[in-house]
Amino acid sequence: MGAAAIGIARQRNLFGVVLLSGIYSFLMATLLVVLDAVDVAMTEAAVGAGISTVLLLGAIYLTGGTESKPMHKPWLPLFIVAATGGTLVYGTLGLPAFSDPDAPIQQHVAPRYLVEAPKETGVPNVVTAVLASYRGYDTLGETTVVFTAGIGIITLIRRRKTRQKRGSGEETG
Amino acid sequence: MRMDIVLRVLAKLLIPFALMFASYVQFHGDFGPGGGFQAGVIVAAAIIFYAVIYGLPSARKVVPDGLIEALIAIGVLIYAGVGVAGIVLGGNYLDYFVLDHNPVHGQHRGIFWVEVGVAITVAAVMLKIFYAFAARRRDAEEDDA
Secondary structure (H helix, E strand, C coil): CHHHHHHHHHCCEHHHHHHHHHHHHHHHHHHHHHCCCHHHHHHHHHHHHHHHHHHHHHHHHHHCCECCCCCCCCHHHHHHHHHHHHHHHHHHCCCCCCCCCCCHHHHCCHHHHHHHHHHHHCCCCHHHHHHHHHCHHHHHHHHHHHHHHHHHHHHHHCCCCCHHHHHHHHHHC | CCCCHHHHHHHHHHHHHHHHHHHHHHHCCCCCCCCHHHHHHHHHHHHHHHHHHHCHHHHHHHCCHHHHHHHHHHHHHHHHHHHHHHHHCCCCCCCCHHHCCCHHHHHHHHHHHHHHHHHHHHHHHHHHHHHHHHHHHHHHHHHHC
């Protein structure tokens, strides 16, 4: 994954960048499978490697295949990115060890969900039960976010249909 | 692309299975990994696959623009409607226990419809984004002509 990320940053040919990001997404999906988050892995494979690759290829088709040389030296952005990344890594040092049963998150509502969800909802997949039932508002909000994104895309990218086009649009189908 | 018979035959073979897998992910989401979001994305991917192989105009014939734009809103409305149904039947908003005499069945019913709403909106938005990108050059050329 590191190699793919460096390749994406170094590559000037955007077609290569798109393919590398697809590879990166597939690697990420396998990593998520290893972490037992199959739902997320499925999403990552379908969205990251599938649909975004097609969308990026469509964007390349519209814009052109090579990235232009940057006008400024990349030192300031590089410094900011490195500092932010370093802070985040430093922050992870304070986290409890991976899959530690005594971690605060395992002590709070997680045991209740795991014990009660199959009884209360009759849904064996606790992830689905939590997402759709216990955190229904949350998921409604997420769906609304997706909805808003769709509306934004429609208003930003869609071209207004002119009368002349509407007349000729019928036989192009 | 139009003459590529291998791709066209393969697409015809694969797309039904992709849609079948999407419904499996959708309706089996209670028991295995999956759910509305994943199913919606897989449906969208299947239709995008169709559009890539057979061309955007034929995909637009199968799933027209107007239908997609309506579905974007319909999904959210289904989700919100489940919440309203909870209020009508005497519970709180998005309270599924009241949707059936048996609270557990009510939960099942609520989760099912909520996931349907999520899948519809996600699939429609993904397709809309794809259509918007893929159609842009074509529409521009048509406008110039």
